[in-house]
Amino acid sequence: MITAPFDYVRAESAAQAISLIGQHGDEAKFLAGGHSLLPLMKLRLAAPSVLVDIGRIRDLSYIRDAGDHVAIGALTRHMDVETSALLAEHAPLLAHAASHVGDPQVRHRGTIGGSIAHADPASDLPATTLALGATYVAQGPNGTREIAATDFYQGFLESALAPDEMLTEIRVPKMAGAGWSFQKFNRRAQDWAIVGVAAWRRGTESGVALVNMGSTPILATSVSGALAQGASVGDAAQLAAEEAEPQNDLNASPEYRVHLAKVLVRRALEESSR
Amino acid sequence: EATYAIERAMDALADVMGIDPMELRRRNFIRKEQFPYTAFTGLVYDSGDHELAMDKAAAMADYAGVRARQATQNVPGATKVIGIGQASYFEMCGLAPSRVLASLNYSAGGWEAATIRVLPTNKVQVVTGTAPHGQGHETAWSMIVADKLGVSPDDVDVLHSDTAIAPLGLDTYGSRSLPVGGVAIALACDKVIDKARKIAAHQLEASEDDLDFAGGTFSVKGSPDRALPLAAIAFEAFTAHNLPDGLEPNLEAQVTYDPPNFSWPFGTHICTVEIDTETGQVDVLQYVAVDDCGNQVNPMIVEGQVHGGVIQGLAQALFEEAVYDTDGNLKNASLAEYLVPAACDVPPITLGHTVTPSPTNPLGVKGIGEAGTIGAAPAVINAIVDALSHLGVREMPMPASPHTVWNAIRNAQGASK
Numbered sequence: 001m002i003t004a005p006f007d008y009v010r011a012e013s014a015a016q017a018i019s020l021i022g023q024h025g026d027e028a029k030f031l032a033g034g035h036s037l038l039p040l041m042k043l044r045l046a047a048p049s050v051l052v053d054i055g056r057i058r059d060l061s062y063i064r065d066a067g068d069h070v071a072i073g074a075l076t077r078h079m080d081v082e083t084s085a086l087l088a089e090h091a092p093l094l095a096h097a098a099s100h101v102g103d104p105q106v107r108h109r110g111t112i113g114g115s116i117a118h119a120d121p122a123s124d125l126p127a128t129t130l131a132l133g134a135t136y137v138a139q140g141p142n143g144t145r146e147i148a149a150t151d152f153y154q155g156f157l158e159s160a161l162a163p164d165e166m167l168t169e170i171r172v173p174k175m176a177g178a179g180w181s182f183q184k185f186n187r188r189a190q191d192w193a194i195v196g197v198a199a200w201r202r203g204t205e206s207g208v209a210l211v212n213m214g215s216t217p218i219l220a221t222s223v224s225g226a227l228a229q230g231a232s233v234g235d236a237a238q239l240a241a242e243e244a245e246p247q248n249d250l251n252a253s254p255e256y257r258v259h260l261a262k263v264l265v266r267r268a269l270e271e272s273s274r
Numbered sequence: 275e276a277t278y279a280i281e282r283a284m285d286a287l288a289d290v291m292g293i294d295p296m297e298l299r300r301r302n303f304i305r306k307e308q309f310p311y312t313a314f315t316g317l318v319y320d321s322g323d324h325e326l327a328m329d330k331a332a333a334m335a336d337y338a339g340v341r342a343r344q345a346t347q348n349v350p351g352a353t354k355v356i357g358i359g360q361a362s363y364f365e366m367c368g369l370a371p372s373r374v375l376a377s378l379n380y381s382a383g384g385w386e387a388a389t390i391r392v393l394p395t396n397k398v399q400v401v402t403g404t405a406p407h408g409q410g411h412e413t414a415w416s417m418i419v420a421d422k423l424g425v426s427p428d429d430v431d432v433l434h435s436d437t438a439i440a441p442l443g444l445d446t447y448g449s450r451s452l453p454v455g456g457v458a459i460a461l462a463c464d465k466v467i468d469k470a471r472k473i474a475a476h477q478l479e480a481s482e483d484d485l486d487f488a489g490g491t492f493s494v495k496g497s498p499d500r501a502l503p504l505a506a507i508a509f510e511a512f513t514a515h516n517l518p519d520g521l522e523p524n525l526e527a528q529v530t531y532d533p534p535n536f537s538w539p540f541g542t543h544i545c546t547v548e549i550d551t552e553t554g555q556v557d558v559l560q561y562v563a564v565d566d567c568g569n570q571v572n573p574m575i576v577e578g579q580v581h582g583g584v585i586q587g588l589a590q591a592l593f594e595e596a597v598y599d600t601d602g603n604l605k606n607a608s609l610a611e612y613l614v615p616a617a618c619d620v621p622p623i624t625l626g627h628t629v630t631p632s633p634t635n636p637l638g639v640k641g642i643g644e645a646g647t648i649g650a651a652p653a654v655i656n657a658i659v660d661a662l663s664h665l666g667v668r669e670m671p672m673p674a675s676p677h678t679v680w681n682a683i684r685n686a687q688g689a690s691k
Contacts, residue, residue, distance in 0.1 A: 043608070103616075185553060187593065187675065189618045191610075194676070250597055250606055256677050263552045 003038075004047040010056060014139050014168055017054045022141060022164045024050040030166060031055060032075055032114035035106050036123075060113070060168060063087060069135075072170045074113025078125075079104075081112055091172045093180035093200055097128040100182065103190045117167045119152070119159040119216065122192040124184065126153065127217035129170060131198040131209035137169035144168070153216035178202035181271035183264040184211070187251065194251045195260040197240075199268035204228045208268070213244035213261055220244075223265060233273060237266035275644075281361040281652035285659065286668070294341075295656070296332060299362050300325060310633065319364070319538045320632045320640075323566070327628045328362055328542040331564040334626055335544040348664050353552050356559070357661025360544045361652035367641035368453030368537035368634075385532035386455035387442035390419065390462040392470075392525040394512035396505040398423060398430045403443015404455035405435045409643065410575040411451060415459055417571055418637070422463035423504060424490025442530065449539065449641030452571065457635045458531035465527030470507045473525075476518040477510065478502060537632045537640040541565035543584070543649030545657040551665070554680030556592060556658055558621035563649060566628045568640035576642050577625055583646020584623050589615050590647070591654035595673050613673075662686070 008031075009024075011017035021028050029048035031037060032055055040046040054060075060075040063084045070090050072081065081087060081098035088095050101107055101115070101124050115125045116136065129136075130149045138145055138161055152160050161167060180200040184193045196211030206227050208220040222242035226235060246257035284302075288295040304311050306323040313319060332338075340358045348355040369375065370384030389401035400415050416430040433439045443455070467487055474492035475482040478500050485492045493501035507525060510516060514523035546560040563580055570576050593613035597605045606612045631638030651672065658670050658679065666686035671678060 039610075185555070185676075188613055188616060190616055191613075250611060251675070252677050256680060259680070260553060 001042050003041040004044060006041075006048055007050045008053060009050065010053040013057060014054075014060065014166055017052055017057065018139060018141055018164060018166055020052045021166070024052070026163055028052055028163075030117070032117075033077065033110035034114075035102065035110035036114060036118040036120060054166070055111075061111075065090070066171065069171045069173045072112055072172065074117075074167045074169060075111050076113070078102075078107035078110050078112065078115075081125075082107060087172075090174040091132065093175065093182060093198060094125070094128055094132060094172055096180075097124045097182045097198055100124050100184045106190075112170055113167045116152075116170065117159060117161060119154075119157050120192075121153075121156065121214055121216050121218075122212040123217075124182075124193065124196060124198075124211060127196060127209040127211040128182065128198040129172060130217045130219055131200065131207040132172050132175070133207060134173070135171040136167055137171065138162075138165040139168045140165040146171075150219060156215040175200060176202065178205075179272035179274060181268035183268045185260055185264060195257055195264055197261070197264045197268040199265065199272050201227070201269060201272035204230075206269075206272070208240075208265060210240070210244055210261055210265075213241065213246050213257060215245065215247075218244045220265065223269075227269070233269040234266060237262050237269060240265035275648050275651075277361060277363045277365070277648045278652045278655075281363070281656060284362075285359065285656045289663065289668070295660075296328065296337065296360060299328065299360070303328075303362075306630075317366070318535055320535060320634050321568075321630050322364065322538060322540050323628060323630050324362060324364070324540055324542075327540060327564045327566050328360070330626050330628060331360070331542040331544045331562050334564065334624055335546060335560060335562040337544065340546055344661075348661070350664075353550060354548055355551060355661045355664075356546065356548050357657045357659070357663075358544060358546045359653050359656025359658070359660050360542055361649045361656065362540070362542045363645070363648045363652075364538060364540045365449070365644060365648055366536050367449035367539050367644065368533060369448035369450045370454050370533040370536065372532050374536075382444055383532065384444070384450075384454065385530050386444060386450075386458045387440075387528065387530045388455065388458035388462045389526065389528045390423075390459065390466045392423070392466060392504060392508040392511075394509045396425075396429065396508065398425055400430060400432045400459060401440045402432060402434045402455055402459065403440055404451040405443065405446050406451070407446065409446065409451060409579070410572065411455075414452065414571045414575055415456065418456055418459050419463055422460060423466070424488065425504070449537075449567075449643040449645075451641070451643070452637075452639050453537040453632065453635055453641045454531060454533055456571065456639060457533065457637050458529050460637055461531055462527045462529040465529060466525055469521070469527060470504060470511075470525060472518055472521060473507050473510055474502045477507075477516060533634060535634045537568065537634060539565065539567045539640040539642065539645055541627075541645060541649060543653040545650070545653040547654070547657040547661055549658065549661045549679065551662075551683055554676035554678070554683065556674055556676070556679060558588065558592075558654065558657075561588070561621050561623045561650075561653075562626070563623065563646065564626040564628065565642065565645045565649075566630050566640070567642040567645065568632045569629060569638040570627070570642075571637075571639065573627075576627070579642045580625055580646045581623055583644060583648075584650045585615060585620050585646070587647040587650020588620065588654060589613075590672060591651045591658075592673050592675070593619075595675075 027049040222239040372383035391399040416427040
């Protein structure tokens, strides 16, 4: 429960953070809210030699109306996402999902950018932003680039970010009145989902993503494809796990996970269709 | 606890007999007029009114109302079904006497020791062999002493848990601290009062039989002006200037109490659950506990003990489990994986009580530490099996995780097809 030794440096700006991470090489990690990284370090599952603390870069904490999308600074805390009036109006699914992250202490410290960059398939916000068709903005030594959420998640805790790139903004398309639902199935309120579903629906369009149904957050494209072709909610939900690679753990067998995904996707679509 | 097996068996038997589980228990309770009751094991149950506690719990849980709702809700194809389950426990507590513990192969005895010391400063020191770690002994022991000696609880210091101070004592377990250690304190107070009475009689020039002791003061019957407060007697005992012949100085007494019998708390817990048959998720809608621990010294501590115990029992029924792989490695060694319920995972708990004093000890107390854990696990599992009985489910392993419940439903459905 005690971390391996590490050095600590604090960045005052994104540019300085990227410069510092470049100086310290592959063994350096960004520290934002610390609610994913520090537990891993305490369990010695991660042992970076240097932490570059970006938690005080205030100008990366914002939620702005950007026309067709809402722009969220990477260092915006879950509690600010949860309680944002702008998100309540234009991306209520994301605001609601943020209210399910961990517990209040975690939500006051943890950040949306940290959660997404950590790329944990069991976390709520990677899958939710994936369902919403979000775009992530990364800043590196040579400038910024946009990465579609669909291209971002590459493996268990692996993202498309280069080691010297920092996630700076999350762009969430406005939901434009779409129905939505967030289903989180777990045993205790504070736990990660055993299976979770983030879904929205507007006419023939939909987005459905699964939490903890594989090594990455999973976009259930078969479900959306079936709905686009006029399938019933019940029939479409039967395709919930087509893209998934459900794992076995103490809470669920793969078979049970597939069953849960079908039930929860059906419920999510029913709620989204109301 | 054996109660888990007994209470699960009662429900299984009621199911086979086709009668209500509550009715089966009612027919088999030892009636209150049969106490003290010698069981076939030779143990003597001290006192009880099991039916009263069960009826009170049934009323608080609206047992009949839930049964009626269940009849309309648990229909074929329903995805939300309800169940109600009970546990009517009868518990061997206050572990003692020493000779009986020897026959049960306990290595220690069953007594507890107490010293009461009335200091010349008018403070009372209590040395107890019980070792509290959250059970509120300082508070409860102060209340017993305050009641006995007529002093303020604020003037009582309870010393414990350090062998340099309290070398004589056994253990805090088996709901025994009050019915053994607490009673030792009451008896030591009686010895202090007896000694103080001798000093008071001597100084007031009255016979001991002519003295009343009330509100911390001895007075001569019929002459309330001729009086000595305990504080003054303690000071006289300390200076020893004017004590009766042969009486040792200082106002102090020690008692080691080895009770003649166990104490036997009892009660009925009733749990109501709703189960999502598609996912196996169990939602505890209501938990009612009616416990009878005899006379209560501090009702707030009693409630706290029951709350904590019920949550521990709920956790055993629904959450906690040590999982090992085939090589013997513990697979859930952190508190992220070993599930202890947090406050938001605990259902509303409604408490009631009945009071049937124990005839075994002068305080009439029985102990409350284990009631919650003993009642909760079988009540919860009985409720879950009850909710799923129309689907053919007859057994439910603990913890009843969603996966386990889902498997049980599926297996029962497979078996019935």
